[in-house]
Amino acid sequence: MKLIYRVISRISVALLILMAVWATAFYFIIIDEINDETDDTLEDYSEHIITRALAGEELPSVDNGTNNTYYICEVNREHAIEHEGVRYSEDMIYIESKGETEPARILKTIFRDSLNRYYELTVAIPTIEKEDLQETILSWIVTLYLILLFVIIGLNAWILYRSFKPMYSLLRWLDRFSVGKQLEPLNNDAKITEFRKLNDAVLRSARRNVEVYEQQKVFIGHASHEMQTPLAICQNRLELLVNNADVTESQLEEIIKIKHTLDHIIKLNKTLLLLTKIENDQFPDQKEIVVNDLLKKLIDDYSEVYTYQNISVSFIENAVVKVRMNDVLASVLFGNLLKNAFAHNHKDGRVEVLITSNGVEFSNTAELGELDSSQIFTRFYQGAKKEGFTGLGLTLAASICKLYGIGIRYNYKEKEHHFNLTVPKI
């Protein structure tokens, strides 16, 4: 969720609650004020009528031009004592002058004349219609809410955009940043102290990352290089020994075993060096490679090598796929995937290589079950240990794919491994 949406949604909710509380309070205060004023008028009016009634003067006519109405009726003493004082109430009353029923504020009071007779005076003044008032307040509150919301959103967006400019430019820089690539200069003038500090911190950490990564890379490269000479010495001494006529057959057998192990170490070291070189992008030469031709040759070779397994091979070319890459790496990539298809297969198994306009798919019957697709491209992952395999083949393939923007995917269905390469069009 973007910061701005977050801020806006929070403000909207807060504003909604605030406005609701405020509207309710506003309504009650207004009603209270209106009642107060009406009550004062009622009191004055009732006093006027009582004074006149007691003085025996003529009472105001009912049809007096105002909508005020009043009744006087005689009541007995018990009722008078029980309802002593002034009572206010609200009710619908019929207004004769208008000929309709309207909400009104009603005052009831008791008075006694000189003959000790009790009268009850009821005075009513039509008041505002509360439902109307509620509706009006609600509609205006909603209007105010919406206007405020739009204004606040606009202001926020503007302020955030202006103030967070350095932040967004830092984020864009971070998006482009990746270890192993040249560190771009961070041109981010920030006048705000926090952002300036953030810039510094991010830049420092990025530099440190790049440095550590470079050191690590150089270290692996050097370590592998340094091993080459001792490995050469071991290999060459064994070679001398093998060619020595004095060596007995049983000794030769042991030497050969040592030699095979040494060959494995050499292979491992070479592959690590190759990986380092791919990751350092040290294969500048590129040319257009027709994948169909390359695969045809590789399939011929591997079919010959794996004749003893009696594997049936189908090579389906639905399109001609070309790719621009280093030819050594192309052989490594396609060779590795093809070899895996043959090597991790069972006797009388099946290998299928399908070329479509999108890329290449290698499928083969699986010797063992499904591989862990989250792990297969990591170094030294092997589904099941297999003698002579370094566990780096798929890592190499993935590195090469990454270098040339080729997509690589693994899935397993119907007891077959499928490796899918999506080759970018050239």
Added chain:
Amino acid sequence: MKILIIEDEHSLREVIQRFLEKERYVVEVAATSQEGLRKIAMYSYECILLDIMLPDGNGLALLQQLKNMHKQENVIVISAKDSIDDKVEGLELGADDYLAKPFHLAELNARIKSLIRRNQQQGESSIVQGNVKLFPDKYEVYIENSLLDLNRKEYDILLYFMTRPNHLIDKAILAEAVWGDHIDQVDNYDFIYAQIKNLRKKLKKAEASIEIKAIYGFGYKMTTEDK
């Protein structure tokens, strides 16, 4: 045949020296670039094995000096850096070949021989073992002047053995050399056996005086019968 080894690693220098002496070369050694340069200035060699990484300077610089001295020696650059840049630069500076560590001694021997052959026989070059004569430029093999018909793989295998006579050849190395780098880590080498069986049959039928022997569990060795 005189060869100079310029290599700082004592043990590697010694093992190469011992091997080449067994191959009946006269071998001189130098541990540093200075020492190497001194020897080159005083004597002349058929072939120089030059390690690129030397304690007192880059071997490529030495190669440059050699060029400036107008020396005609064949130079094989040896490097632990299996890097294409080094290889290209080395070859541009006049090195004749490039070997990445770790290498096989038999391979080194084949490279030296090929260089010397290239130098000695201007024009038509051939490799001869017993009564078998192989012309690498024309991909042709003759046994006592009659052409031997071989398929591509058989020819490649024969060439490999002809340039490494009397050496035990690991079948894994042979597979890589003939079929390509991608043929490694296979757990069955029957496919080599099938090709070698055919090659042997053809050689025997043509009465060749060379023989490819199987060394159980390891590989093969080509020997020449004395007739």
